[in-house]
Amino acid sequence: MSFLPRFSVAVDLKSATTEEFDILIVGSGVAGLYAALKAARYGRVGIVTKEEIAQGSTPYAQGGIAAALCPQDSPAMHLQDTMVAGAGLCSREAVSALVTEGPGHVRELIHLGAQFDMEGDRLVLGKEGAHGVRRIVHAQGDATGREVERALVEQVRNADCEVLERVVVADAVTVDGRCCGAVGFDAETGEPLHLRAKATILATGGAGQLYSTTTNPSVCTGDGIALAYRAGAKVADLEFVQFHPTALAVDLFPKFLISEAVRGEGALLLNEAGERFMPRYDARAELAPRDIVTRAIWEEARRTGTDHVQLDLTAHPLDAIRERFPMIYQTCLEHGIDMAVRPIPVYPTAHYLMGGVKTDLRCHTGVEGLLACGEVACTGVHGANRLASNSMLEGLVFGARAAESAGTLCRQELPEVRTHSAAPRAQAAFTDCRDTLRQLMWDNVGIVRSGGGLARALAKFEELLVLQTAGELRREAVEQANMALLAALIARAALVRQESRGAHYREDYPETDGANWQGRLELSPVPLDETAWELEPEQAFAPERD
Ligand SMILES: Cc1cc2nc3c(=O)[nH]c(=O)nc-3n(C[C@H](O)[C@H](O)[C@H](O)COP(=O)(O)OP(=O)(O)OC[C@H]3O[C@@H](n4cnc5c(N)ncnc54)[C@H](O)[C@@H]3O)c2cc1C
Known part of the structure; x- marks a missing residue:
């Protein structure tokens, strides 16, 4: 990369409307809202969000939240499943924090009003791919994210937090390398805003919108990653994009997800000839980690010359399907598919970004005053492939940790902003190139990659x-x-890593190469050229045998 503007917008901070907070939180998904509730005791909290508050990936989450909550389970077992799915690149320390602190935060979420599915006084736990036991709490069958978001929004509305909706945060404001807030603008009027804060927490979610097919809603354009990189933060693990194996194969953007929990309840994957194919690819069959199931579907569809495979739950009784998957059942019906009677056409789609802004376990990004948590961040919990239902858990655990770090930053005095945030005004009128970018990403930086395609x-x-x-x-x-910058960074990372591992598959380097690539790939904005990467060694994980 030879060009990186420091700012994405031209704003004279002196003439912008200024809002002052102790803690500024950008994003209102599970990570941002939970961080806000935890941060409220440290000072004045402002939550800024691009659309209305309940918009982001969180309300779309179906399957649930993974946590060791029953006597047959333990944090150690959850750690093992997470590390195995992560294909050798999970940070053991980060996963350890996730699985040991996670159950407490799920209980707290219940205390805050989230209503998960219960049988008597016991939580009903679901099973998903690559989990050794049932450990997924869910709500209203398959509407977990909606319930989590509802409960958190309600709490935030009652807490002492200010919420600014339909505000686009564009850039971090820094003085001598210390982040002092952000610059943004009203999405409807374009009025510039200077958001001053002692601590800024990025919780802007993922970047599925970089692909022509994705489950992610329109707000997921990777803004937080681009913003942090422009401000000097490192990014890591960007080559690991998770393609969910089973999105409903109908013409929708974004795609409707058919949760992994459907396979957890016994659904089988069939090819065009009606044959079950997963056992040929992996002993865990339909419940293998997502990257394996995704590539198997890609291969099967290619081999049989079709653009989808079938997900068959017809052996399940109708009542059980309607009770466990009411939203999926209803949505399929709206597309003319009665999943109790016939299989659902499915195909993989871009779903989740394992990488993001590199943070330590306290959510610091390396730019003082700037923290990150949730999908925008890369703590190392997911390695090369995220274990199903670990993401909302990550939002809770690291949302709470980010709030704590913000509390410490609040004790510092904020320097005066001397400079103006300025980018050259656009030379030419805006030309919408997003569809071209999305197609390039899907075709060249998708499920199966090659050096030539990535370089082009x-x-x-x-x-x-x-x-x-x-x-x-x-x-x-x-x-x-932001999308152009992040697309370049993802393609760069995928080009650099000359091996296949987890969600990153190179047909020109089809094997995992532990001797050369056993580490986390970090890209740095300095120096601004193709040498600006390093491999942070990560210890390979040896699972215990039972
Ligand atoms: C269809 C679907 C199903 C899923 N199912 C599950 C599941 O069952 N279990 C699980 O654990 N995970 C699941 N995931 C993943 C999980 O939902 C997300 O990873 C998680 O919710 C991300 O939370 P977050 O708070 O980091 O970001 P989000 O919930 O995506 O929130 C991001 C927020 O940032 C705001 N924002 C972004 N850019 C800006 C900007 N420039 N200025 C201001 N605001 C901005 C957005 O408006 C939004 O409010 C699913 C995801 C999808 C899409």
């Missing part, structure tokens, strides 16, 4: 980055600039 895509993204420095206070212009 990277060159295009870099061109776009130069042409489309946003400048304008307009949501789609800022998002496109």
